[in-house]
Amino acid sequence: MGKDSKQKDAGGKGKGKQTGGDENASKGKGKAGKSSDGLGTCTYVKARHILCEKQGKINEAYKKLQDGWLDSGDKVPPAEFAKVAAEFSECPSGKKGGDLGWFPRGKMAGPFQEVAFNTLIGATSAPFKSTHGYHIILCEGRKN
Template identity: 85%
Template sequence: MGKNSKPKESAKGKGKQAAGGSDESSKGKGKSGKSDGLGTCTYVKARHILCEKQGQINEAYKKLQDGWLGNGDKVPPAEFAKLAAEYSECPSGKKGGDLGWFPRGKMAGPFQEVAFNTLIGATSAPFKSTAC
């Protein structure tokens, strides 16, 4: 969950569940900053939580909903990082799910689409991705 992505760290396997947020300077929140000057974003920073089992990502997402998303609030980066450290099966979990900055074309299709289409500071709903 979340975006604060750095150049892709590979995740193993297919069909893993990810939830993400992108933010240009922390995690967890959508589109950001580095532009090609044409009004389109060419880089994004994202955080995520990667889980093999649907039940595990649902549990993590429910905690986000109960704490912030249910009220329409943005998830504080530190809180997202705690959940990523607890739930994520990706090595980035130790860094709060932070993937750093990455350009278009660097991440797997579904993850890239969500990363570049989620608003800055927002957290996406869980989605299935082949890798991240």
């Protein structure tokens, strides 16, 4: 209950221009409403992420992204996201700036896949929880 409200609060703060519509698209409009940008229809996504075991740490990373770019409505440049990932991420990919490369639909589990495939190219997701911990995703590309 508390986690969901925090996620929604974080998602709405400074990011409405970037990912607010795609969250609704995954639940409402689906494939038909977003086919031009590949949301819900692409086969592969290229992404970076930050993974933290504790919610407080992922919120700290997200705040750093907000203070630099998201509060002003800007998209986080991949190089800058990579610096924050290297500083905060507890995933081995953190050493590579959180780079996960290209991965197909079905490779990542549950909420991670849903967020990765429903985040606009160049946009940063709000923090969310998976079975591995708390994540922030930067979508860098999509293809079929």
